[in-house]
Amino acid sequence: MGFSLTGQSDNFLLEECRNGNPRAFDELFDRYSARLHHYGLKYIDDAHQAEEAMLDVMLWLWQKCDQVPPDVQLAPYLFRAMKNAVVRTVTRQRNFTVPLEHLGESVPAGTLDADSRIRERQLETAWLEELGQLSEQRQKAFRLSRLEELSHAEIAREMKLSPFTVKNHIKACLSQFRERLKDYADLSTAIVICILTL
Secondary structure (H helix, E strand, O other): OOOOOOOOOHHHHHHHHHOOOHHHHHHHHHHHHHHHHHHHHOOOOOHHHHHHHHHHHHHHHHHOHHHOOOOOOHHHHHHHHHHHHHHHHHHHHHOOOEOHHHHHHHOOOOOOOHHHHHHHHHHHHHHHHHHHHOOHHHHHHHHHHHHOOOOHHHHHHHHOOOHHHHHHHHHHHHHHHHHHOHHHHHHOOOEOOHHHOO
8 A cells, every 4th residue: 555544544544454454553553552551551550561551452453453343433442442451450460479589678588488488599590491491582572571671662672573573472481481380389479570470
């Protein structure tokens, strides 16, 4: 398509998305991502989690655009979806515990018994081993996200990838960690390492 999509209606762009036009989706992303992220920040006190909630909504729109009614008012539709994503994020936050790298300074002395401290070290060792098993690109995306605390957009710029590719890399990492480290689930009431919080 040779003409500009800037200024086209939401419904036109949505129809183009259904036809597999990524430029139409880019236009919708540019149109709504900042507004949805700003909405999320009103209720989520973590900018990264607010961004992830926004990316979830926009990724869903791209993957499931054929399920969106053709005559939908897209803005209210996306903000309802963002509200649901915010609720899910806030619910997860209630179960938040201490990231592994901050455990020593965040958990009061005596909270964990000696047995748990041994298991904690075992978990850290196992996590580092699993991290080393990831592809070079996934390792880099994961380290930039969880250890350097860059946003998906910042990682995408640095790695020259789309934010959705970055998000998919990190989700794949987390799925692998959850599967491989499931034997350490008994520690979940004491710690949640940063790799397990999505």
